[in-house]
Amino acid sequence: MGNSTNSLSIANSDGATLTARQRISLGLAVVGVFLIFLAWLSGNLFNTSNFLWPSLTLMTIGTLWFTYETYAHHPDGIKNNNLWFNSLTNRGTIGWITGILITAFYVCLYFFPSLLGYNPDGANISLIKMFDPISYMIKGEAASQWFVYGVLYTFAILIMGVKFIMKYRHNSYQIFRTISVMFFQFGFAFMLPEIMYTLNESLPYYDWKNMWPLNYYFFDSYNLDKMIDPGFKQSMDLSTIMNEKSGLIGLMMLVWGLLMIFVVSPILAFFFGKRWYCSWVCGCGGLAETAGDPFRHLSDKSLKAWKIERWMIHLVLVIVVIMTILTLYTYFSGSGKFLGVDTYWVRKVYGFLIGSIFAGVIGVGFYPLMGSRVWCRFGCPMAAILGIQQKYFSKFRITTNGSQCISCGNCSTYCEMGIDVRWYAQRGQDVVRASCVGCGICAAVCPRGVLKLENGPQDSRKLEMPEFTGIK
Ligand code: SF4
Ligand code: SF4
Incomplete structure (x- = not known):
C-alpha cells in the first residue's frame, strides 16, 4: 500500500x-x-x-x-x-x-x-x-x-x-x-455515578462496571473508608452498617467490586473470552472502537511488538498487584512503611506513570500515531488478567476456514491489537491469543468469510501458536 x-x-x-x-x-x-x-x-x-x-x-x-x-x-x-x-x-x-x-x-x-x-x-x-x-x-x-x-x-x-x-x-x-x-x-460510567454522588456526597464516585486492577484505586484507604461505614469499620457491628443508608450502599459497592473481580469476570471470561469486557463494556475499549476506529490499522504487527507487548502488560500487572498489597498493608496496619518502602510513594508513582501518563496521555493521545489500542495492548492490567483467562481457561476462539483464505491480509491490517490473523488463517489454525479483544473486525473485513468468533468446548481449540512452532 x-x-x-x-x-x-x-x-x-x-x-x-x-x-x-x-x-x-x-x-x-x-x-x-x-x-x-x-x-x-x-x-x-x-x-x-x-x-x-x-x-x-x-x-x-x-x-x-x-x-x-x-x-x-x-x-x-x-x-x-x-x-x-x-x-x-x-x-x-x-x-x-x-x-x-x-x-x-x-x-x-x-x-x-x-x-x-x-x-x-x-x-x-x-x-x-x-x-x-x-x-x-x-x-x-x-x-x-x-x-x-x-x-x-x-x-x-x-x-x-x-x-x-x-x-x-x-x-x-x-x-x-x-x-x-x-x-x-x-x-x-457517566450518569449513574454523577446521580449517586449528587444524592449522597459521602459515597465514593463509583463506576459500577469498572473493576480492579483497571480501577487501581479501588483498594485505596480513602475509597475503602468511603465504602465501609466508619462506624462499621471500628465496631465491625453489622447492625451499625445496616442502619446507615449510605453505609449500606457503600457496602454494596464494596461487595459488588469484589464479586466482579473474583466471580463475575472469570465466569464471563470463561464463556465469552475477554471480549465481554474489552469490547462490550469497558470505556477505554469503547473509545478505542468508536473514536479510534479510523486508526486501527496503525497498530504494529511485528513479532518484536508482540514480544514487547507481552513483557510490558504482564510487568504492569505484577506492579499493580505489588502496589495493591502495599496499599492494603497500610490500610490494615496503619503503617506507611513496608520493609522500609514508603507505600504512599509506590501508590503515587503508579498513579502518575501508569494511571495518568500511560492510560490517559499515551493511551488516547497516540491514537493517530500508534493505533487505537496502545493502552489495552501494552499496559492495561485488566486486559492482562483477562488475556490469561482467555488463553488458558476459556471457550472463546476465532476459527479459520483456511482453504478459503486468499491471503489478502485485510484481517491482519485491521486488527487493532496487532495480531497477524492471516498467519493463522493460512494454516487453518484457531486464533487463541491472550491479546485478542474479540472485536470481530478481522471477521468483518474478510472478503471470504474465513473467520468466525465462536464459543465451544475448551479442549477443542487448536492451540498451536507461532511462538511455539517457530515458523513465523
Ligand atoms: S477479533 Fe480479530 S481484529 Fe479483533 S482483536 Fe481479535 S484478532 Fe484482532
Ligand atoms: S481477510 Fe480473510 S481471506 Fe484475507 S487473509 Fe484474512 S482470512 Fe485470509
Whole structure:
C-alpha cells in the first residue's frame, strides 16, 4: 500500500475527493471542535458557557450528516478505502497535529487543570466554564476538569458510535457490541455515578462496571473508608452498617467490586473470552472502537511488538498487584512503611506513570500515531488478567476456514491489537491469543468469510501458536 505522509488531503471512503455535502457537514463538525479550542485558549475573554450548546450541536449535526453522506449512499459492506492516503490516518501532518493536541489536552487535564480554566476556589474560566451549564443541570454545581472529561468522553463514544454502527451496519455483532459500549459508558460510567454522588456526597464516585486492577484505586484507604461505614469499620457491628443508608450502599459497592473481580469476570471470561469486557463494556475499549476506529490499522504487527507487548502488560500487572498489597498493608496496619518502602510513594508513582501518563496521555493521545489500542495492548492490567483467562481457561476462539483464505491480509491490517490473523488463517489454525479483544473486525473485513468468533468446548481449540512452532 502506498503512503503519502505529506499529504493534507481528505477523501471519502471511496477514495474520491469529498462531495460538497461531505465538505459542509465536516466543516460544521470542525467548527464545533474549534469552539472548544477557542474556549480553551480564550482565558477570561468570553463567557465561554455560551459556547457549549452551539459547539455540541454543530459537532452532532456535522458528524451525523457526514456519516449519512459517507455511508448511506453505498451498498452494505465495509469501506476502508484511502486510509493510507489520508493525512489524518496515515500518520501525516493532520494526524500528528491531532495527536499533539489530544496529548496536550490530557497533560493539562491530569497535571495542570488550571490551564483548562478549572478554579476550585472561585469561578471557572475558559474550557471548564464552557461546561458549567451542563454541570449545574446534572449536579447543581460548577464543572470540574473530570466532569468536562466525562462529558467529552461520553459524547465522543456516543457520536462516533453512531458513525461506527452506520459503517458496519450489515454486521449484527458490530451493532450489538457498539450499542453495548454506548449504553455502559452513558449509563454506568457517566450518569449513574454523577446521580449517586449528587444524592449522597459521602459515597465514593463509583463506576459500577469498572473493576480492579483497571480501577487501581479501588483498594485505596480513602475509597475503602468511603465504602465501609466508619462506624462499621471500628465496631465491625453489622447492625451499625445496616442502619446507615449510605453505609449500606457503600457496602454494596464494596461487595459488588469484589464479586466482579473474583466471580463475575472469570465466569464471563470463561464463556465469552475477554471480549465481554474489552469490547462490550469497558470505556477505554469503547473509545478505542468508536473514536479510534479510523486508526486501527496503525497498530504494529511485528513479532518484536508482540514480544514487547507481552513483557510490558504482564510487568504492569505484577506492579499493580505489588502496589495493591502495599496499599492494603497500610490500610490494615496503619503503617506507611513496608520493609522500609514508603507505600504512599509506590501508590503515587503508579498513579502518575501508569494511571495518568500511560492510560490517559499515551493511551488516547497516540491514537493517530500508534493505533487505537496502545493502552489495552501494552499496559492495561485488566486486559492482562483477562488475556490469561482467555488463553488458558476459556471457550472463546476465532476459527479459520483456511482453504478459503486468499491471503489478502485485510484481517491482519485491521486488527487493532496487532495480531497477524492471516498467519493463522493460512494454516487453518484457531486464533487463541491472550491479546485478542474479540472485536470481530478481522471477521468483518474478510472478503471470504474465513473467520468466525465462536464459543465451544475448551479442549477443542487448536492451540498451536507461532511462538511455539517457530515458523513465523
Ligand atoms: S484478532 Fe480479530 S477479533 Fe481479535 S482483536 Fe484482532 S481484529 Fe479483533
Ligand atoms: S481477510 Fe480473510 S481471506 Fe484475507 S487473509 Fe484474512 S482470512 Fe485470509
